[in-house]
Amino acid sequence: MTFEGELSDLYQQVILDHSKHPRNAGSLDSANRRAVGHNPLCGDQIVLMLEVKDGVIADVKFQSSGCAISVASASLMSEAIKGKTVQEAELMFRKFHEMLTGACDTSSLGKLSALSGTREFPMRVKCATLAWHTLEAALNNPNQTVTTESDA
């Protein structure tokens, strides 16, 4: 693919749409899981709030400041995990992560596959995974701050 093609793959319409009009942005009073994610290399930040009931992510909201990729990724993630069980969300994260490292069939990821273009931009992969790392923290180590730099 030409670089011009890769660039339009990175900034697909769905990404631009979600970055300009993020879904589930805001604050969640009923939240019982919360985590803060931070990319110290670029300053991107996300606060993720979840309401988990009987093993299901009943509701999700987030507040973020960052680039188009990180905001769109948080928005797409929030849509994808809402109504899913915690196990389903964790499986989704694993598939998403594999997609960005180039080792996965994207067909099962639905709209999330819009972020697959990021893998051609290694410096931007962390923008796309920040929201997911924050989700992982909210589910497993709630009320902690995670950074993209603690990921092995």
Next chain:
Amino acid sequence: MPHRSLVAPFSDTELEAIRADFPALGLKVRGQNLAYLDNAATTQKPAAVIEAEAAFYRTQNANVHRGVHYLSQIATELFEDARETVRRFLNAKSRREIVFTKGCTESINLVAHSWGAKFLKPGDEIVLSQLEHHSNIVPWQLIAERTGAVLRVWDIDENCDLMQGGLDELLSERTKIVALTHIANGTGTINPIKQVIAQCHAAGAKVLIDGAQAAARTPLDMQLIDADFYALSAHKLYGPTGVGVLYVRESVLEQMPPYQGGGDMIRTVSFDRTTYNDLPYRFEAGTPNVAGVVAFRQAIEYVQRIGLDRIFAHEKELTDFAVQSLNAEPDVKTIGNPKNRAGIVAFLIECAHPHDVATILDSIGVAVRSGHHCNMPLMKRLGINGTTRASFGVYNTKTEVERLIEGLKKVREIFQ
């Protein structure tokens, strides 16, 4: 620093000849000519520097200050000749005042941990400015924690100049050291270091100047500015990575304890007691980056042949043009409007985040930096998360600035 508007910038032929000295400028990036506008992060290297480093390893390589054999003597001479070149470049009084380090960051750490550990007491104050790079903040925080000294911050005004009169309020008998950048990497602000140093000395405080950005952009004269400590990196001055310089006034350096222990910094070692080597070797433990230092000499001689006053004039012309062009775009805001600015302009465009701007500019071969530029306290003070930054060097052209402006159209096409 005095204005140098009388010095002429380069003619087109001169600029072309300069560009031909830098192999990396011939690179194609994304199928386009590279427009390298990230010189505040690191500069490209002229062929003379690259060849000197390779030639050292091919024909001159040995350890320094140790062997009696032929190559060791050659390597030692080349290494010490480079120190003399640096001494002249800075107009230091003596080679004893020139310490080689691995970079500007290590130079500042050396001062904080050696001088700071000896002279800072609980309640003493360290003054920093709001414009500082993390490398001129964190070493002072570390030593403040160890010694009980306190950090004070010199604020900036709305133009990103140091607040007028700000130092009058901060300086007291508790102030032991003021650590200040010469040219701010986030805004291009040129600080009035000569006046600041005079004022600090009158109040009994020492001054460290972070010259990381200044060394490649403006002539330096330690006698004129009367600095106690001046730190710089070779790689931002067209030299190799992994080499830095710390200038310390000899009377101050004499009083400083060793920073690291090891070979080369000792005179005698026994298990009971070690005596230390003379200045500056006492501060150069271990085998230094000999090849890097030898090649760095070529970088200094390169800018000296062109003349730093002319480089300053060239970069000023480019920077003024960039600021003017960016400000002419209704949706672009340049950061700060310092009275004196050198070689650096940071900006924001309404429709896009700095990272997205940098990715799109990269797609047309224009290399800029995006993010907080190791300036998180400054970003917080300005109420922003980051900027896109263009920074110029001796070889940049107006055409490259025009390509940057042209690239912003593509940013708008995608994001509006």
